[in-house]
Amino acid sequence: MWFSGGNGLKKGEEKQMINLTGKSVFVKTQEEYLSVLKMAKFQGFTWVRENNLIPIKIPFPNVLNFYDDKNVAYRNKEKTLYEASEIVEAEEKIKDAVNLVRAFAKYPDRTALTDSFIESLKLLADTVESQMEEVK
Secondary structure, eight states: OEEOSSSSOOTTOOOEEOOOTTOEEEEOSHHHHHHHHHHHHHTTOEETTSSSOOOOOOOSSEEEEEOTTSEEEEOOOSSOOOOHHHHHHHHHHHHHHHHHHHHHHHOTTTOOOOHHHHHHHHHHHHHHHHHHHHHO
């Protein structure tokens, strides 16, 4: 979370810390989490319900929210947090699976039951099942 003006620091140049106030930080690992907490502690932040910023166990990946009153909170929800790249990748896989199944439906005599085709069927079944769960 440190930054400088170029590829590195020039002689005599100081590191500058990003002001976390009013920001949300996505942390993927314990190492990133501890580094950001160290910076936040230096800036005077404490946990929302505590008078300290001692590391606590949180699920990863997670988002740390830094508020104007120098409090910090993390995303404490049971639902999984996804990166946008994971969503985009999953969408591309689903589109490919749909195309493969449509090709089979159009030309059943010419389509082989390959591992790729079976994986496509499984992916589509899982996707439909997941959407049905959300509707409940």
